[in-house]
Amino acid sequence: MDEPVLLTGAGGRVGGAILDGLADAYDWRLLFHSAPAEEPSHEYLVGDVVDAALMQEACDGVGAVVHLAGDPRPDAPWDSVLENNIHGTKVLYDAAVEAGVEKFVYASSNHAVGHFEPERTPDLYRAHDDFLLDGTELPRPGNFYGISKAAGETIGRFYHDEHGISVCNIRIGNLTEDHPPIDYERGQAMWLSHRDCAQLHQCALEADYEYEIVYGISDNDRKYYSLERAKEALGYEPADNSAHFDGTERVGTDG
Known part of the structure; x- marks a missing residue:
């Protein structure tokens, strides 16, 4: 992309992973909530996405938007997600x-489908379980944050x-x-490595x-999110798998 x-x-965790992997891949224009x-x-610019004049300035001349900004707290109150998200x-x-602008990449979340989980845990998080969400299902938010996503x-x-x-809406897992996270089945099932996060957003x-609605996780043995749509529609080829970890030592491919 030339534009x-x-x-x-840009100052958040997902923004950091994207910039770590793709800093030189694009001519970035960054928006921070507060001065870095x-x-x-x-x-870069500093301000809120609710500022219409600032957003017009931010979008002027760009070819694509990657939208991560908002209140990221799973327990965020309604007034905050209504305004910010x-x-x-x-x-x-x-x-x-x-x-x-021709393309808009939106950071959705696993919390948009969080209420699929309670009735199926803990088997949902284990490799033998064949239940998969693929992005065609209706949302079942698990909290106000999930509703906003x-x-x-x-x-x-x-x-x-x-x-x-x-x-493209990316339902991001556990970055x-x-x-x-070792000894945390849910976290392993929805794990997204930094390099896979960067690659997925580049795709x-x-x-x-x-x-499109796709799921943003690595190619974990344990997963209840399908990666087929991300692979088919975007060409995503995740490099990492939470099963490649034993304790705190990685035994899979080098990161």
Whole structure:
């Protein structure tokens, strides 16, 4: 992609993983909620996605948006997710469409389908269980944060249908830097490594699609999210697997 890419929520954990892996792959324009501690090596802005004028400035001249910004807390209160996650996503879509942005990659979440879990645990997290969510199921949010992420997917559906912008919603699993959480079955089942996170977002920026919902995890032996749509629609080829860890020592491919 020759045009700049806007990355909102650049100071967060997912933003850090993307920039760690793709810092030189794109001409990034970064949006931080508050001023970064160190001067970024890319163009950046500071502010909130609910600021319509700032979002118009942020989207001006960019070819794609990777939208991570919002209140990330699973226990975030309704007023916060309504303003920051739902309304903020709508404000950013408005600015992107007005600026002629072609592609919008949205950070959805496992919490958008969190209520599929209680009735099936703990087998759901184990390799012998064949239950898989594939992105075609209706959302079953597990909290207000999950509701906001499901709403963001629906907002994207509207803006794709109404304005033709390409939209990829990535239901991100459990992103950790070094290894999946040991002795925590759920965390291993939905683990996403940093390099797979970066690769998946690069695939979403480069592939041709109209509207997609995919799951963002590594290729774990234990998983209840299907990766088939991410592989088929985006060309995602995850490198990591939570089963490659024994205790705190990695025994699989080098990271």
